[in-house]
Amino acid sequence: MRNSLRLMAAASMLAFGASAASAQISNDVVRIGVLADMSGIYSDLSGKGAVEAVKMAAEDFGGTVLGKKIDVVFADHLNKADVGAAKAREWFDTGGVDLINDLANSGVARAVAAVAKEKKRHIVVNGASNMGITNELCSPYAIHYAYDAYSLAHGTGKAVVEQGGKTWFFLTVDFAFGIGQEEQVSKVVRANGGRVAGAARHPLATTDFSSYVLQAQASKAEIIGIASTGADAVNAIRAAAEFGATKNQKLAALLLWIEDVHALGLPAAQGLLLTNAWYWDMNDETRAFAKRFFERVGKMPNMAQAADYSSTMFYLNAVKAAGTDEPDAVSKKMREMTVSDMFTKQGTVRADGRFVHDMYLWQVKTPAESKAPWDYLKLAATIPAEQAFQPLSDSKCELVKK
Secondary structure, rough: OOHHHHHHHHHHHHHHHHHHHHHHHHHHEEEEEEEEOOOOOOOOOOOOHHHHHHHHHHHHOOOOOOOEEEEEEEEEEEOHHHHHHHHHHHHHOOOOOOEEEEEOOOOHHHHHHHHHHOOOOEEEEEOOHHHHHHHOOOOOEEEEHHHHHHHHHHHHHHHHHHOOEEEEEEEEEEOOOHHHHHHHHHHHHHOOEEEEEEEEEEEOOOOOOOHHHHHHHHHHHHHHHHOOHHHHHHHHHHHHHHHHHHOOEEEOOOOOOHHHHHHHHHHOOOOOEEEEEEOOOHHHHHHHHHHHHHHHOOOOOOOOHHHHHHHHHHHHHHHHHHOOOOOOHHHHHOOOEEEEOOOOOOOOOOOOEEEEEEEEEEEOOOOOOOOOOOOOOHHHHHHHHHHHHOOHHOOOOOOOOO
């Protein structure tokens, strides 16, 4: 009888151990969803490049974590907040998605952050700047990784003001991203003794900027701040040049990407200052990643795509360290770990979900300075991590202890 009881107990413990092991990873797969702009105005900045960056990370991790397959799926949010939120809800409820990455477009990112908070599932924002992700929409499950409006404003905006650009007029895309950029840079301008003369707000995907540029010219402001990105920023910069605005006024691009410089060409873009978290030609590590990315996508990666790769590796390492994909356990590990890779060195996640790292102020090279295709930027200044992002003391995040 005693031996039978021992055998039964041992069998029970083995069964429990097997059950616990199988429960480490939900649905026996770690599934990462890339919710990106696959077909619209930001598709060059997000799109296929974002998907391939996440796939590269999954492959480089070995294709499995804790013995379970890593699966990558993707969808197009169409730059519509309701579409993004609906897809996130579907993925979390029935699609077995553990992490949603990229999230280009601030309106979409905000909507998905609200869903992630409700469903207690992870998101990483790499393609949007809106500060709400680490303020009123913060949660243990949302990380704002690559950049945000504060880091851009206190990079490009502050640098231009310090160089003498005291009066500003904004050409602003009329949704969360552009309005947030305008607000953040306006604060920087005023804090440094400057003045904001006004703003002209245009719809997303505007092709005719003539009326907006004429308003900027009439303002007589020294600086025309381009509070848009992607094709909108490119079209605004081209229109300003065509209408002669650049003869008497300077342009400040608040979020300019390597693809934008490529589209504009160095003769049009030379001299522009921009703040980015990463550039493909920084060092041997960045160049090695960029070469592999180029072979798959046909262009050099931008900072969001590099961050898509880095943050995916970060999440997978956190799952491995936690021994599970259970969201709270993974969240705890992500706030304990540091990231040192080709994207950044000694990056950390704060209580509000802000991933803190150095940012960089770049200047677009002249045609004579560029020695090869995609050789577009030169370093103007390094912005240390502790200065690059909103101080925790100013955060509206409910997770931050005041």
